[in-house]
C-alpha cells in the first residue's frame with residue numbers, strides 16, 4: 001500500500017479565543033477524492049487554508065508527500081518553516097475559492113500564465129501554450145482575451161480552476177466553489193470537476209454543501225463538527241447510514257431543506 005500524500009497530525013488552530021480546529025488528524029491517499037462536509041463554522045475551510053499555507057497552525061504537524069509543511073528538518077531537528085520552504089511546498093497544492101479571486105485587471109490568459117511565469121520562470125510562450133490547453137479543458141479557450149468582469153460566475157470559476165492547475169499541483173483543494181453561483185451555472189463547474197476526476201490522477205479535497213455531488217464524486221466523506229472529524233466513511237455509509245448522532249442531525253436538516261443527498 002502506498003504512503004499518504006497528506007498526513008495531518010493533531011493540529012490545532014485558534015482565532016483569538018475561538019478554537020477552530022482541535023487536535024484534528026487525517027490522512028489522504030494519493031489520487032483520493034475527499035468530500036469535507038459539516039455545519040457552518042466547523043473548520044472545513046480553515047483546514048483547506050492551512051494546507052494551502054494561507055493560515056498558520058498553533059500546534060501539531062502536517063506532512064505532504066512525507067515532507068513537513070510547517071517545519072524544516074535541519075540536523076535531525078524540526079525547525080519552523082521559512083518562507084522559501086513554504087513557497088516550495090505550496091507548489092504541490094492548488095486551491096479554488098468560493099469567490100474566484102481572479103486578478104481583475106488581467107485578462108483570462110494572463111490570470112493563468114502569471115503564476116508559472118513568476119514562480120517557476122516559465123517563458124511566456126510555453127506558459128501561454130499550457131494556459132490555452134487548460135482553458136480548453138475548462139471550456140474557456142474562446143474567452144482567453146476577455147477580462148474577468150466580462151464573464152459570468154461559472155465562467156470565472158472555470159478560469160480560476162485553470163489558473164490553479166497551471167502550476168501542475170498534485171493536490172487540488174476546492175472550497176465551496178459553486179456556493180456563489182446562480183443555480184443554472186452550478187452544473188458547468190461541477191462538470192469540470194468531474195472531468196478532472198476522470199482525466200487526472202490528482203488528489204482532490206472538496207468542501208461542499210452540494211451533498212448530491214459529494215455523494216457521487218467522493219471516495220470518502222469526512223464529517224466535520226466543532227473542529228473535529230466526527231465521522232468518516234464511504235459516501236453510502238455517511239449519507240445513507242450515518243452512525244453518529246451529530247451526522248444524523250446534520251443530514252436530517254439538509255434533507256428537510258429539500259436537498260438531495
Ligand SMILES: Nc1ncnc2c1ncn2[C@@H]1O[C@H](COP(=O)(O)OP(=O)(O)OP(=O)(O)O)[C@@H](O)[C@H]1O
Nearest residue numbers: 015020038039040041042043044045046047207224
Ligand atoms: N481569519 C479569521 N479570523 C477570525 N475568525 C475566523 C477566521 N477564519 C475563520 N474564522 C472563524 O472560524 C470558524 C470556522 O470557520 P471555517 O470557515 O473553517 O468553517 P467552515 O466549516 O468552512 O464553515 P462554512 O461552511 O460556513 O464555510 C468560523 O466561526 C469563522 O468565523
